[in-house]
Amino acid sequence: xxxxxxxxxxxxxxxxxxxxxxxxxxxxxxxxxxxxxxxxxxxxxxxxxxxxxxxxxxxxxxxxxxxxxxxxxxxxxxxxxxxxxxxxxxxxxxxxxxxxxxxxxxxxxxxxxxxxxxxxxxxxxxxxxxxxxxxxxxxxxxxxxxxxxxxxxxxxxxxxxxxxxxxxxxxxxxxxxxxxxxxxxxxxxxxxxxxxxxxxxxxxxxxxxxxxxxxxxxxxxxxxxxxxxxxxxxxxxxxxxxxxxxxxxxxxxxxxxxxxxxxxxxxxxxxxxxxxxxxxxxxxxxxxxxxxxxxxxxxxxxxxxxxxxxxxxxxxxxxxxxxxxxxxxxxxxxxxxxxxxxxxxxxxxxxxxxxxxxxxxxxxxxxxxxxxxxxxxxxxxxxxxxxxxxxxxxxxxxxxxxxxxxxxxxxxxxxxxxxxxxxxxxxxxxxxxxxxxxxxxxxxxxxxxxxxxxxxx
Ligand SMILES: Cc1ncc(COP(=O)(O)O)c(C=O)c1O
Numbered sequence: 001x002x003x004x005x006x007x008x009x010x011x012x013x014x015x016x017x018x019x020x021x022x023x024x025x026x027x028x029x030x031x032x033x034x035x036x037x038x039x040x041x042x043x044x045x046x047x048x049x050x051x052x053x054x055x056x057x058x059x060x061x062x063x064x065x066x067x068x069x070x071x072x073x074x075x076x077x078x079x080x081x082x083x084x085x086x087x088x089x090x091x092x093x094x095x096x097x098x099x100x101x102x103x104x105x106x107x108x109x110x111x112x113x114x115x116x117x118x119x120x121x122x123x124x125x126x127x128x129x130x131x132x133x134x135x136x137x138x139x140x141x142x143x144x145x146x147x148x149x150x151x152x153x154x155x156x157x158x159x160x161x162x163x164x165x166x167x168x169x170x171x172x173x174x175x176x177x178x179x180x181x182x183x184x185x186x187x188x189x190x191x192x193x194x195x196x197x198x199x200x201x202x203x204x205x206x207x208x209x210x211x212x213x214x215x216x217x218x219x220x221x222x223x224x225x226x227x228x229x230x231x232x233x234x235x236x237x238x239x240x241x242x243x244x245x246x247x248x249x250x251x252x253x254x255x256x257x258x259x260x261x262x263x264x265x266x267x268x269x270x271x272x273x274x275x276x277x278x279x280x281x282x283x284x285x286x287x288x289x290x291x292x293x294x295x296x297x298x299x300x301x302x303x304x305x306x307x308x309x310x311x312x313x314x315x316x317x318x319x320x321x322x323x324x325x326x327x328x329x330x331x332x333x334x335x336x337x338x339x340x341x342x343x344x345x346x347x348x349x350x351x352x353x354x355x356x357x358x359x360x361x362x363x364x365x366x367x368x369x370x371x372x373x374x375x376x377x378x379x380x381x382x383x384x385x386x387x388x389x390x391x392x393x394x395x396x397x398x399x400x401x402x403x404x405x406x407x408x409x410x411x412x413x414x415x416x417x418x419x420x421x422x423x424x425x426x427x428x429x430x431x432x433x434x435x436x437x438x439x440x441x442x443x444x445x446x447x448x449x450x451x452x453x454x455x456x457x
Contacts, residue, residue, distance in 0.1 A: 004446050005393050008400040009043060015404065018059035019047040038071070041412045046403075051078035053423040056408065064408040065428050067418035071411050072226070072258050075284035075341075075370055076332045077423025083287035086327035087320055096318045103322040110329045111295055114265050115256075116275045119301035122293045122317045126257035126282035127155030129292040130220065132311050133280050134159050137218035137251045139309035140300050147208050147219045147250075149199040150177045151384025153227035153415075154220060154255050154280075158190035164227075165388075165415070174198050174385055176207060199225055199383040200233065202240040209248045218278075219245055220253040223268035227415045228387035229373040230366045232380075238274040251277040251300070257292070261285045261328075262370040262419065264338050271369070284419075287328030289321040337422045341370050344420050344429050348372060351433040359440035362452045373410060373417040374398065374436070376443075378452055390414050394447055401439040407432050 001009070013020065023044040026033035032040040039045050050057040054077060056066045069075065076083055108120040123129050134146055146159060150171065154160035163171070164182035172178035177196040195212065197204040199221070209216060219241055225231040245252040254276040260267040261284035269275050277300065282292035303309045345367045352365035352374055363376045376395055381387045395414040402409040409432065410418040420429075 002393060002397075002446060002450065004442060005397040005400070008397060008404055011404050012400050013043060015062055016044075016046060016058055016060050020044045022047040022059060038411070038413065045412070053077050053079070054421060054425075054428050062406075064403065064406055065431050066408050067420070067424075067432065068408045068411040068416075069419040069421055070288075071283070071416065072262065072371065072419040073283035073286070074288050075261055075419060075421050076287040076328055077421040078288065080287055080328075080332055080422065082331045083289075083324050083327045086323040087289070090319050090323035093319065095320045096315070098314060101317070101319055101322075103319060103326060104317045107317075107322055107325050107329070110326065111281070111293060114270075114329070115260070115267055115279050115281075115295060116269050117279055117295035118298045120293050120295040121301070121304065121311050122291065122322075123311075123313055124290045124315050124321075125155070125292050126255075126280065127157055127160070128313070129257065129280040129282050129294045130154040130160055130253075130255055131157040133253050133255075133278050133294040133296075134218060134220065136294070136296070136300065136303060136309050136311075137253060137278065140303045141217040141249065141251065143215050143217040143250075144193050145195055145212055145215045146193065146217055147195045147197055147205060149221050149225070149384070150196050151199065151228045151387060152220075152222045152225055152255070154222075155257075156183075158186050159194050160220075161186050162191055162194040163196040165384075168388070171385070174383075175201070175204050177204070198385075199231065200237050201383065202237065202244070205241065205244055209244060209250075214249070216248060216250045218251040218253050220255055222258065223254050223256065223272060223276075224259050224263070224368050224371075225384075226258040226371060226417055228384055229375050229381060229415060230368055230371055230417045231382065231387065232366070232368065233272065234382060238272050242274050242276075245277070251296075253278040253280065255280045257282040258371070259368075261333055262368075264369060265333070265335060284333070285325055285328060286321055287324045287332060289324035290315075291321040291325045332422055338369065341420050341422070341424075344424055344426065345369055345372060347426070348418075348420065348429050348432060351429070352436055355433065355437050355440045359444040360448070361440050361444035362447060370420045371417045372420075376414075376447075387415070391447070391450065391452075394443060394450065397446055398439060398443050401442060402435055405435045405438060407435040409436070 166180035278296040349367035
């Protein structure tokens with residue numbers, strides 16, 4: 001660890017002793033002391049005691065302008081008043097029914113009006129949505145294999161836990177990546193059935209279709225990979241995937257867990273104008289509550305209606321989250337709010353790029369409606385291997401320096417990005433820029449000493 005990073009971390013430790021103590025008390029009870037591995041980082045994660053609008057407060061009373069927003073799940077802003085009102089009213093009518101109710105149809109209609117789909121099934125997390133989508137694709141096509149992209153994350157079920165963040169000594173050639181399990185405990189059969197291609201490289205996908213004729217049920221992707229910062233699909237890439245899937249009888253699944261609510265009313269399908277066969281939704285559609293869905297054509301979903309593919313869940317469509325989802329889609333994620341967020345996003349991205357230039361930092365800021373990131377790379381990241389070349393300590397320097405000055409620029413970890421919520425104001429954006437203006441020269445000086453990307457891995 002280099003000196004300036006060490007100083008930022010010491011400052012973090014001085015400011016947040018109660019979070020350290022809380023983690024120490026949790027460790028004997030939970031592995032790493034946390035409930036999701038993504039929440040664990042060195043020296044220890046911040047423990048939060050309060051969140052409202054765009055502000056979060058840690059146990060020591062430090063306040064942060066929050067651009068993390070629960071890994072992009074709260075585009076509505078923390079405790080959005082419209083969502084909370086809907087949920088409070090619902091609480092008086094019951095929290096769980098385990099029986100049908102009309103909000104299910106109402107929310108399905110809202111989703112079908114926004115995305116190019118005709119039928120919806122609901123679940124509770126992004127993991128469940130992609131898991132069911134993949135099973136449905138397999139049931140519909142009567143094929144076993146799927147193609148995913150190296151570096152894309154689709155949750156923690158077996159089919160998705162392949163080549164999520166593979167190490168360089170395991171990943172094989174870029175044109176034909178190895179299938180690398182992302183955890184112990186994944187059956188070899190699941191690894192074998194998940195083929196891996198390189199994002200923005202159509203040839204790597206085509207090769208798999210040729211190698212496994214009539215065996216691929218689906219291609220699943222994050223249309224904008226947001227588990228590698230922010231990576232844009234290059235012109236023609238999504239169109240090429242569409243053609244390949246149609247040509248080979250496979251379904252194209254957009255994992256829109258992150259992008260679905262955040263690229264606009266119609267998610268990536270609308271934003272890029274390329275239609276998938278299936279869409280997976282979660283995170284921000286729930287307005288702060290655990291709501292997810294997978295949606296497709298009636299023809300594909302009929303496989304569930306016919307009883308060939310099974311989908312169920314006790315918590316599915318519990319009226320609490322359905323009330324939250326309806327309020328969010330009807331009254332919070334509106335066309336006007338997307339317009340406003342888009343404006344804030346442009347200001348933040350342009351402002352960051354200006355500061356990057358002034359400071360001499362070798363980096364770029366990139367945005368896609370509500371999401372964006374400062375990418376510490378000399379040129380645009382197009383796939384996982386470009387992304388993996390990051391100087392991790394330099395990124396930590398950026399993140400801790402921002403946090404120490406009261407702005408949480410994004411979740412911890414360099415594969416994440418910021419989210420601008422409905423609650424953010426111009427003042428929040430200016431605050432972000434003010435702090436970045438102070439931090440960028442510090443990080444630039446460190447980068448100059450270390451050499452651009454010199455310390456990768
Ligand atoms: C693109 C994508 N898909 C799926 C998931 C899994 O969602 P969940 O954490 O709700 O299971 C995530 C989570 O970050 C994600 O980013």
